[in-house]
Amino acid sequence: MSNTIFGIDLGTNNIKIFNQSDKKILNEKNVIAIINKNQLFAYGDAAYEMHEKAPGNILVTFPVHFGVIADYKNMQILLIEFLKKASKTKLKNAEFIIAVPTDITEVEKKAFHDIVKSCGIKCKDVLIAEKPVADAIGIGLDIKSATGTLVVDMGADTTEISVLSLGGIVLSQLIHLGGNKLDESVISYIKKTHGIDIGKKTACALKETIGSAIKLDEPETMVAYGRDIVTGLPIEITIDSDLVYEAIKENLNSIVNNIKIILERTPPELSADIINHGVYLTGGGSLIKNIDVLLEQELKIKVNTCETPSESVVKGLMQMATDSKYRPLAYTMKVKIYN
Template sequence: MANNAFGIDLGTSKICIYNHEKKRVFVERNMIAIENKKNVIAYGDSAYEMFEKAPDNIVVSMPLNNGVISDINNMQDLLRLFISEITKGNYKNSDYVMSIPHDVTDVERRAFGELIEDSSMKAHSVSVVEKSIACAIGLNIDVKSSQGVMIVDVGYNTTEISILSFGGIVKSKLVKIGGNKFDDIIKATVRKEYNLHIGSKSAEALKMQIADLKRSGEKGVVYGRNVASGLPVECMVDPIVLENCLRESFLQITDNVKELLESTPPEIGANIYKQGIYITGGGSLVSNLCQNVANGTGLKVNTSDSAENSVIFGLAEIIRNNKKYKNLTFEV
């Protein structure tokens, strides 16, 4: 594989790019800001800064929805801008390896390849690999072994639960619960309990503070609009209220994990019992989710300090050891 190869993990919320030449991972928000329906004025983290603040003539959007491409033109623009920024414009004839969800249709699978092929990047090759397989490799799991492994990847819109063995996916299930739903629940709870309307950014910030707030015994500070008066106010939010409101979503994820385990072949189930469940993805960092899965299944739960980056780390390993993992990728 060429030295100027790229690994690309397209998440609904964030885009991760591994540049083999620089041996670096770049992570930015998967967002683009369009002015007057035609001019790209910001992308990535810069576009996120404008989210929920932009005037009517500027639309800030995510080109992906539920892990699949919903706006191919904006996604192409974003990729080209990111790759050009990373390489200073020197990206012609590069190899690309992209992670894709397991449950995508053939049309959706081709759309991922067309992102590169139909852009001006003139790729040497474009390959795809199942996201859960890349994730497992990024967690230093030997995916080619006979040992069955369960991966629970909690993303922005969805949670992908997969059982792997011999380099393939034995069973997989996509649950439409993720970090975005957690944010929506927090927004609704703060509105109900504190009579306060907050934005998605504030809800996300509260979500990621729950564990630290519980540990310190403090309350979270959030700013929003009072529902009754319509005026901006400051509010102190109890982390226990936030944690409790997410419990039902955690239970739904746990129930789906159990459901997949119940239909798993006994020998693979025995492997999972011994090794435990691997939970990863940005959504897995929310306080008490992993503990809820452990309590609900009675199994050990393995976590990672770099849960948000396990897929891109796996893509980097696939690029570095292309011959070893060649049979796990598919050219599109």
């Protein structure tokens, strides 16, 4: 086994890299800023600061969309820079394990494998892991047992709903609905009700600061800035949590309905386990206030949350890479091991 092992979770909004040698997680925005069409200007958190603020000669982009690599070239540049930042040692002969969504094509999965192989690192090996499996391991579940587990990973562009048992995935559904869609709903709702156009960062801040999955007894408020669509002038407005709730409730109900569909398709014996142990909620989208309360009300099942839901996948990857119990759950693209 290599002394240097990296776990990589390429998310739409954030990239997470776990370096086994120093036990640290690099968690930065998965964004790149290119100047004059072909020169790297900034990446990560620094590039995100330029998002929606950059002049015409600086292009700020997110290389991953809906859980898959959409911009291979820029993702490759980003990955090389992030790996250099995450490691103080040489990357040669390092071993990598990278998470991929379950419900994507083999070609899309191979792109995750190839992006590491093509970085010019001369790595020892690149292993693939199913994201829901890594997710469950990262939050401390023993998925090798014959116990049914339901994991809901709410990401930026997607939500992955998976039932696991005996180290494998029994059912899984990837829906194109996540935190970014909620932000867009906030933007549209404020434009419709107040005639004010706000930016994506402002919408995200509103969602994260005063947003709630259920209506609050005592609404919270936040000052936001935008542009009046009638006069075209900058304007300041106070937004309350009820407005944000109204903007995002339909999307959250859609996620709930998709979880119900998976539960309806789950075999009875596994359903009994899920009822006993509850639903496990992870992903950055699960940080929305009271999302666990909403799910418990709608599903009538206990909902379990974790401290750092956005990092559960990358933590699971490292256990899969270093623990012989979970090692067989990762595979190469040449020979895939099915349970």
